[in-house]
Amino acid sequence: MVFDIDMIKKLYAALPGKVEATRKMLGRPLTLAEKILYAHLYAPATSAYERGKSYVEFAPDRVAMQDATAQMALLQFMTCGRASVAVPSTVHCDHLIQAKTGAVADLATANETNKEVYEFLSSISNKYGIGFWKPGAGIIHQVVLENYAFPGGMMIGTDSHTPNAGGLGMVAIGVGGADAVDVMAGLPWELKMPKLIGVHLKGKMSGWTSAKDVILQVAGLLTVKGGTGAIVEYFGEGADSMSATGKATVCNMGAEIGATCSLFAYDEKMSAYLKTTSREEVATLADGVREHLRPDEGVYADPSKFYDQLIEIDLDTLEPFVNGPFTPDLAWPISKFAQAVKENNWPEKLEVALIGSCTNSSYEDISRSASLAQQAIDKKLDVKSEFTITPGSELVRFTIERDGLLNTFDQIGGVVLANACGPCIGQWARHIDDPTRKNSIITSFNRNFAKRNDGLASTHAFVASPEIVTALAIAGDLTFNPLTDTLTNKNGEQVKLDEPKGYELPPKGFEVEDAGYQAPAEDGSGVQVIVSPSSDRLQLLEAFKAWEGTDLKGLKLLIKAKGKCTTDHISMAGPWLKYRGHLDNISNNMLIGAINYFNDKTDTVKNQVTGEYGTVPGTQRVYKAQGIGSIVVGDENYGEGSSREHAAMEPRHLGVRAILVKSFARIHETNLKKQGMLALTFNDKEDYEKVQEDDSIDIVGLNTFTPGKSLTVVLNHKDGSKDEITVNHTYNEQQIQWFIAGGALNVIRAEFAKKQ
Numbered sequence: 001m002v003f004d005i006d007m008i009k010k011l012y013a014a015l016p017g018k019v020e021a022t023r024k025m026l027g028r029p030l031t032l033a034e035k036i037l038y039a040h041l042y043a044p045a046t047s048a049y050e051r052g053k054s055y056v057e058f059a060p061d062r063v064a065m066q067d068a069t070a071q072m073a074l075l076q077f078m079t080c081g082r083a084s085v086a087v088p089s090t091v092h093c094d095h096l097i098q099a100k101t102g103a104v105a106d107l108a109t110a111n112e113t114n115k116e117v118y119e120f121l122s123s124i125s126n127k128y129g130i131g132f133w134k135p136g137a138g139i140i141h142q143v144v145l146e147n148y149a150f151p152g153g154m155m156i157g158t159d160s161h162t163p164n165a166g167g168l169g170m171v172a173i174g175v176g177g178a179d180a181v182d183v184m185a186g187l188p189w190e191l192k193m194p195k196l197i198g199v200h201l202k203g204k205m206s207g208w209t210s211a212k213d214v215i216l217q218v219a220g221l222l223t224v225k226g227g228t229g230a231i232v233e234y235f236g237e238g239a240d241s242m243s244a245t246g247k248a249t250v251c252n253m254g255a256e257i258g259a260t261c262s263l264f265a266y267d268e269k270m271s272a273y274l275k276t277t278s279r280e281e282v283a284t285l286a287d288g289v290r291e292h293l294r295p296d297e298g299v300y301a302d303p304s305k306f307y308d309q310l311i312e313i314d315l316d317t318l319e320p321f322v323n324g325p326f327t328p329d330l331a332w333p334i335s336k337f338a339q340a341v342k343e344n345n346w347p348e349k350l351e352v353a354l355i356g357s358c359t360n361s362s363y364e365d366i367s368r369s370a371s372l373a374q375q376a377i378d379k380k381l382d383v384k385s386e387f388t389i390t391p392g393s394e395l396v397r398f399t400i401e402r403d404g405l406l407n408t409f410d411q412i413g414g415v416v417l418a419n420a421c422g423p424c425i426g427q428w429a430r431h432i433d434d435p436t437r438k439n440s441i442i443t444s445f446n447r448n449f450a451k452r453n454d455g456l457a458s459t460h461a462f463v464a465s466p467e468i469v470t471a472l473a474i475a476g477d478l479t480f481n482p483l484t485d486t487l488t489n490k491n492g493e494q495v496k497l498d499e500p501k502g503y504e505l506p507p508k509g510f511e512v513e514d515a516g517y518q519a520p521a522e523d524g525s526g527v528q529v530i531v532s533p534s535s536d537r538l539q540l541l542e543a544f545k546a547w548e549g550t551d552l553k554g555l556k557l558l559i560k561a562k563g564k565c566t567t568d569h570i571s572m573a574g575p576w577l578k579y580r581g582h583l584d585n586i587s588n589n590m591l592i593g594a595i596n597y598f599n600d601k602t603d604t605v606k607n608q609v610t611g612e613y614g615t616v617p618g619t620q621r622v623y624k625a626q627g628i629g630s631i632v633v634g635d636e637n638y639g640e641g642s643s644r645e646h647a648a649m650e651p652r653h654l655g656v657r658a659i660l661v662k663s664f665a666r667i668h669e670t671n672l673k674k675q676g677m678l679a680l681t682f683n684d685k686e687d688y689e690k691v692q693e694d695d696s697i698d699i700v701g702l703n704t705f706t707p708g709k710s711l712t713v714v715l716n717h718k719d720g721s722k723d724e725i726t727v728n729h730t731y732n733e734q735q736i737q738w739f740i741a742g743g744a745l746n747v748i749r750a751e752f753a754k755k756q
Contacts, residue, residue: 001278002278002279002281002282003088003131003147003148004061004062004088004148005281005282007061007062007088008150008153008282008285009285011039011061011152011153012152012285012286012288012289014039015035015039015152015289015292016289016292018038018039019035019038019039019292021044022034022035022038022039022045023296025045025046025047025048026048028298028306029295029296029297029298029299029306030295030296030299031196031198031233031295031296031299031306031307032169032233032235032263032265032293032294032295033171033194033196033231033233033263034196035152035292035293036152036153036154036170036171036263037056037058037154037171037193037194039152040058040059040060040061040154040171041056041057041058041059042057042058042059042188042189043057043188049193050193051193051194051195051196051308052192052193052194052195052229052308053192053193054192054193055190055191055192055193055732055734056190056191056192056193057188057189057190058154058188058189058190058191059154059183059188059189060087060154060155060156060183060189061087061088061153061154061155062087062088062089062090062148062153062155063085063087063088063089063090063155063156063157063158063180063183063184064089064090064092064140064144064148064155064156064157064158064159064162065089065090065091065092065140065157065158065159065177065180066091066092066093066094066095066140066157066158066159066421067091067092067093067094067095067096067117067118067121067135067580068095068096068573068577068580068644069095069158069159069176069177069580069643069644069645070091070092070121070158070177071117071120071121071538071580071581072177072580072581072583072645072646072649073158073177073178073180073181073645074091074121074124074125074128074130075538075539075540075541075581076177076178076181076541076745077128077180077181077184077185078124078128078529079541079543079745079749080181080185080745080748080749080752081749081752081753082128082184082185082186082752083128083524083525084128084129084524085128085129085130085184086183086184086185086186087183087184087186088131088148089128089129089130089131089180089184090130090131090132090133090144090148091121091125091130091131091132091133092133092137092138092139092140092143092144093118093121093132093133093134093135093136093137094135094137094138094139094140094419094420094421095420095421095425095427095573095577096110096113096114096117096135096427096577096578097110097135097136097418097420097421097422097427098110098422098427098428098429099388099390099417099418099420099422099423099427099428099429100428100429102415102416102417103397103416103417103418103419106417106418106422107135107136107418107420110135110418110420111135113578114135114537114578116532116535116537116538117537117538117578117581118134118135120529120530120531120538120581122134122518123527123528123529123530124529125518125520126518126520126521126524126527127520127521127524127525127527127528127529128184128520128524129520129521129524130520131517131518131519131520132517132518132519132520133516133517133518134516134517134518135420135516136394136418136419136420136516137393137394137419137515137516137517138391138392138393138394138395138396138397138419138420138516139357139358139361139392139393139419139420139421140157140159140358141157141159141161141162141164141165141248141252141358141392142164142358142361142362142392142393142396143392143393144157144162144164144165144172145164145165145167145168145244145245145248146277146393146395147277148165149165149167149168149170149172150168150169150170150274150279150282150286151168151169151170151266151270151286151293152169152170152266152286152289152292152293153165153170153171153172154170154171154172154173155170155171155172155173156172156173156174156175156179156180156183156189157172157173157174157175157180157643158174158175158176158177158179158180158643158645159174159642159643160174160255160641160642160643160667161174161252161253161255161358161359161446162174162175162261162643163251163252163254163255163259163260163261163262164248164251164252164358164359165248165251166247166248166250166251166254166261166262166263166264167244167245167246167247167248167249167250167251167252167264167270168244168247168248168270168273168274169263169264169265169266169270169293170263171231171261171263172251172261173191173260173261174255174261174643174667175189175643175667175670176643176644176645176648176667176670176671176674177645178645178671178674178675178743178744178745179670179674181744181745181748182744182748185748185752187748190734190735191260192229192730194229194230194231194260194261195229195230195231195308195309196230196231196233196306196307196308196309197222197227197230197231197232197233197259197307197308197309197310197311198232198233198235198303198306198307198309198310198311199218199232199233199234199235199310199311199312199313200235200236200238200303200310200311200312200313201214201234201235201236201237201238201239201242201313201315202236202237202238202312202313202314202315202316203237203238203314203315203316203317203318204237204238204241204315204316205238205241205242205315205318206316207483207499208320208334208467208468208482208483208499208500209315209318209319209320210246210249210320210365210368210465210466210467211242211243211245211246211247211249211250211465212249212250212253212321212359212360212444212464212465212466213318213319213320213321213465214234214242214250214313214315214318215249215250215252215253215254215256216253216321216322216323216331216463216464216465217313217318217321217331218232218250218254218257218311218313219253219256219257219323219328219329219331220321220323220329220330220331221311221331222257222311222329223257223329224256224257224258224327224328224329224637224640225257225258225636225637225640225663225665226257226258227254227257227258227259227260228258228259228637228665228666229258229260229666230259230260230308230309231259231260231261231262231263232254232257232259232261232262232263233262233263233264233295233307234247234250234262234263234264235264235265235295235299235300235303236300238313238314238315239264239265239267240265240267240268240269241269241315242264242269243269243273243362243364243504243505244269244270244272244273244504245273245362245363245364245365245504246362246364246504247264247269247270248362249359249360249362249365250262250264251263251264252358252359252446253328253359253446255446256328256329256446256447257329258637258640258665258666260666265293265294265295266286266290266293266294267294269504270283270286271283271286271287272504272505273505274286276505276506276509276510277395277510278510319333319334319335320333320334320464320465320467320468320483321333321334321464322334322337322442322462322463322464322468322478323448323462323463323464324448324460324461324462324463325346325440325448325460325461325462326448326449326450326460326461327448327449327564328446328447328448328463334468334481334482334483335481335483335484337478337479337481338478338479338480338481341478341479342479346440346460346478347438347439347440347460347478348440348477348478348479349439349440349476349477349478350384350385350440350441350442350472350473350475350476350477350478351385351386351432351439351440351441352385352386352387352388352430352441352442353385353386353387353388353441353442353443353469353470353472353473354387354388354390354423354441354442354443354444354445354453354469355369355387355388355389355390355443355444355466355469355470356388356389356390356391356392356417356444356466357390357392357421357422357424357443357444357445357446358392358421358424358446359424359444359445359446360444360445360465360466361390361391361392361393361396362392362396363396363399363400363502363503363504363505363506363510364502364503364504364505365444365465365466365502366389366391366396366400366405366466366502367400367403367405367501367502367503368466368467368500368501368502369389369409369466369467369469369470369500369502370400370405370408370409370502371500371501371502372467372470372471372474372497372500373408373409373411373412373414373470374408375497375498376412376474377408377411377412379489379495379497380489380490380491380493380495381474381487381489381490381495382489382490383412383413383473383474383476384473384474384475384476384477385472385473385474385476386413386415386473387409387412387413387414387415387470387473388414388415388416388417388423389406389409389414389415389416389417390417390418390419390420390421390422390423390424391416391417391419392419393419393515394419394512394514394515394516395510395512395515396419396510397416397419398511398512398513399506399510399511399512402508402511403506403508412474423443423445423453423454424443424445424446424447424453425452425573425574425577426451426452426453426454426455426568426572426573426574426577427573427574427577428453428454430453430454430455430456432454432456435456435458436456436458437458438458438460439456439458439459439460440459440460440461440462440478441453441454441459441460441461441462442461442462442463442464442468442469442472442473442478443461443462443463443464443469444463444464444465444466444469445463446463447463447641448461448462448463449564449566449568449641451568451572451593452568455574455575462478467500468482470500471497474487474497475487482497535582536579536582536585537578537579537581537582538581538582539581539582539583539584539585541583543742543743543745543746543749544652544653544675544676544742544743544746545742546676546740546741546742546746547676547702547739547740547741547742549703550702550703551698551699551700551701551702551703552629552657552658552678552698552699552702553698554628554629554696554697554698555628555629555630555631555657555658555696555697555698555699556608556609556623556628556629556630556631556695556696556697557608557630557631557633557691557692557693557694557695557697558591558605558616558619558620558623558630558631558632558656559591559594559596559597559605559616559632559633560596560597560598560633560634560688560691560693561591561594561595561596561597561632561633561634561635561638562594562595562596562597562600562635563595563635564635564637564640565594565595565634565635565638565639566639566640566641566642567639567640567641567642567643567644567647567668568593568641568642569591569593569594570590570591570593570594570639570647570650570651571586571589571590571644571646571647571650572589572592572593573642573644576589580646583646583649583650583653584653586646586650587617587650587653587654588617589617589650590616590617590620590650590651590654591603591616591617591632591651592615592616592617594616594634597633598693599613603615603616605619606619606693606694607619607622608694608696609622609623609626609628610622617650617654620651620654620655620656621654623655624654624655628655629655629656629657630655630656630657631656631657631658631659631660631697631699632651632656632658632659632660633660633661633688633691634659634660634661634662635661635662635688636661636662636663637663637664637665638659638661638662638663638664638665638668639664639665639667639668639669639671639672640665640668641665643667643671645671645674645675647668647671648668648671648672648674648675648677649671649675651677652675652676652677652743656677657677657678657699658677658678658679658680658699659672659677659678659679659680660680660681660682660713660727661680661681661682662681662682662685662688663681664679664681669730673731673735673738673739673744674738674743674744674745675743675744676738676739676741676742676743676744676746677739678699678729678739679729679730680699680711680713680727680728680729681727681728681729682725682727682728683710683725683726683727683728684725684726687723687725690715690723690725691715692715692717692718694717694718695715695716695717695718696716697713697714697715697716698713698714698716699711699712699713699727700712700713700714705731705736705739706736707731707732707733707736710726710727710728710729711726711727711728711729712724712725712726712727713725713726713727
């Protein structure tokens, strides 16, 4: 079945003309990203947009939402007045399934525990014309790659790893739910025109090296914020030699460098994948416009002219990498990793190894890992670590079971988890004797922030390819290098693991009995969406209040966050996922993971009303009850990580008025703006040090709030002294209207009301 084929035909029919018009307007050859971006403008351009500066309105082809973020996105959408979505949209139930014992039991538990939420998402999808993928169908990004992604398209998704679809040549961007509401409502979607980072891949991978190692090295080169505001475009013979699912792995983990998205050009590998996933018609259409789905020859000839930054990687010499712990950009080539483990006193014993997830659960990944598992059997090796496998979709799971790969894993003690996110996002009921004991795990996932996988600060989490993860699981030792070292088998013999072997695509094709898709009603007008007033999982939204029209005076400092403050620190996942549809309940996790600058503790801040220390949300609720506004101060790249808009909605709901930081991650800054919050940055980053625990803070200049014009923050200290500091913002005229109205949704609602 080919979804939305008429939309794809229409896009490809118009693509040659749009690309030629853009090439003529810019007067030069075009990168692939430029072709797709300019072909998806909401209104035709008359002049070039400036990268990194111009705000641009786009018209994405589709929207994808996972169940944790879809709840809030659709609660917002149902208030905007539309009878159905304006573009093809889907919901994927993948985040709420906790990994505990195994796929069958865990899925049954999730269906019972989350029954109310699943019924809500199913019914609201049915009402508004949204495709619904049931629990167990698979992880959003894998299901999108198998069914919806297509070369040259543009998609937004309410998950930060939406860029996975770049593996099929699609500009796919992670956003907050309010952005998704814009597109589903038929409105333009706004994005600052991204800068372009070109990555020239030379040579060809072989042996132990995999696509995962490309992005692990890029993460090391660019760091967690090096791709912020940019599209990373991979090109060259090395790119064309990589499988479509390998390309998707690279694009998926591009979120870890803060990139807007990542992208590969259409080639034979993509064509083969489309055909194998029953989309030969799409491949044929893409073949017809192939030249427009790749960078122009002039770009290949002299790439430094067309990209803002250029990186070259030689795949012939690329080593496998292991990244971590605690951050995905601490990159170690395998030849140096053992030394790093010893020098840093990281726990050498590997306790758990986990493969799969949205990043690495393709047939190629699983088959290469299974080849190592088979070697362990054949060479009489005991597998020393716990080992889990998370298939990315039912299509993949059914096929690898049919081909005997799951049986191979079973023979070495592997546990197959549900087709869901599971341990990757903290949905893991891990069994450990002492939660405070320092320990090491390794995954083929994408993120490894502290507490990310199992909620334990003591866990040192590392990220590598499925092949390396499997090899280290067999050894049970982080200092083992499978490229050079030997292991002692049950007979006391020294044996060496051979290079992994696998298949890019299943030799007998994909097969599935029930993929888990539910089509929406053709006419949803009679469908009822019911939310119980007494529910602790779901809560209908009330509109946020408009700006009062004055400067903000007497704000209390809620917390001055120290160091890394990701969306996991601001709004934790794990056990809190169950409240993603209930804004007030989930607000009880607001900033509980952030480190307070003044005492180096989490979830302990000074309440300026009582003078006592309390939890962050508890303190903020006291301020809210007394009508006192507050401000959060943060460090660099504040809000990195997940796209979750709850990290912006919770402070808005509880009465925080502004977030002032050294710098923002892209998605989080946008989410704050959408909710009518003030997202401000220090003009002089050293001013961060001037903020004191007992400050009363004023934000001055809001009556002349205009694009490009700085505001003034007055820090009124307890001793009677004060500091006036300059703060900057990136608001344009439309975003300032969001602030004035109390949020973008209030603007949308007012516009639809006028049309009625």
